Amino acid sequence: MSIAENLAKINGLIRQYAKARKVQLLAVSKTKPIEAILQAHKAGQCAFGENYVQEGVEKITFCQEQGIELEWHFIGPLQSNKTKLVAEYFDWCQTVSREKIAQRLNDQRHPYQAPLNVLIQINISDEESKSGIRASDVWPLAEFILRQPRLKLRGLMAIPKATDNVLEQQEAFKQMHELFIALQKAFPQAPIDTLSMGMSDDMQTAIDQGSTMVRIGSAIFGARDYA
Ligand SMILES: *Cc1c(COP(=O)(O)O)cnc(C)c1O
Numbered sequence: 001m002s003i004a005e006n007l008a009k010i011n012g013l014i015r016q017y018a019k020a021r022k023v024q025l026l027a028v029s030k031t032k033p034i035e036a037i038l039q040a041h042k043a044g045q046c047a048f049g050e051n052y053v054q055e056g057v058e059k060i061t062f063c064q065e066q067g068i069e070l071e072w073h074f075i076g077p078l079q080s081n082k083t084k085l086v087a088e089y090f091d092w093c094q095t096v097s098r099e100k101i102a103q104r105l106n107d108q109r110h111p112y113q114a115p116l117n118v119l120i121q122i123n124i125s126d127e128e129s130k131s132g133i134r135a136s137d138v139w140p141l142a143e144f145i146l147r148q149p150r151l152k153l154r155g156l157m158a159i160p161k162a163t164d165n166v167l168e169q170q171e172a173f174k175q176m177h178e179l180f181i182a183l184q185k186a187f188p189q190a191p192i193d194t195l196s197m198g199m200s201d202d203m204q205t206a207i208d209q210g211s212t213m214v215r216i217g218s219a220i221f222g223a224r225d226y227a
Helices: 003-018 034-042 053-065 080-089 099-108 135-146 166-186 203-208
Strands: 024-028 047-050 071-074 092-096 116-122 151-158 194-196 213-216
Touching: 003 024, 003 034, 003 203, 034 053, 047 053, 053 071, 053 080, 080 099, 092 099, 092 151, 099 116, 099 135, 099 151, 116 135, 116 194, 135 151, 135 166, 151 166, 166 194, 166 203, 194 213, 203 213
Parallel strands: 024 047, 024 213, 047 071, 071 092, 092 116, 116 151, 151 194
Antiparallel strands: none
């Protein structure tokens, strides 16, 4: 199937699973060539996610030079020596989990740019992974981000541990949704509207449990080749 056909299929499934709710589709284009992004764009897709700073910056620069306006989300692990490029090139950073990173993103975002949209990454089920913070640590970091003028806290992101156990999957997504609602309640004046969870293999469960943004790679672009 072509990228356009895959996108049509995924969009149909999202509508079916989300019922009357609005769930955004982020097309995860990491490792895929610019041609794949252009095909998806031609089929109506406007928001793309990249995991590697340098690769993302190259694609963003190409599109800017061609006058193609897309929305770019950084969704990979972020080291402090790469924050400047994310602050300068991306529209969103979904993987903020430390004050130091948030501070640098704020300081490196230009005043003439719109504030950088930020999600806090939560380590919801995989204690061993170093990506994300524990749910209980979200409060001070949220307060810190809300004090940064060049950042806009939009919500939470998680990558639950891959598992075949649907109940375990549901539980992780459910905990994320509860934390998201608590965050909205704690900061009612903040524009917290995004719960980013669900990938190609667990999209339905994530949407059932309240996801507002799914991040889909292989189901749109095909399997990735890391060779
Ligand atoms: C690669 C990646 C995805 C997409 O995964 P698929 O299984 O290909 O849909 C989503 N989110 C993050 C953070 C990723 O790194």
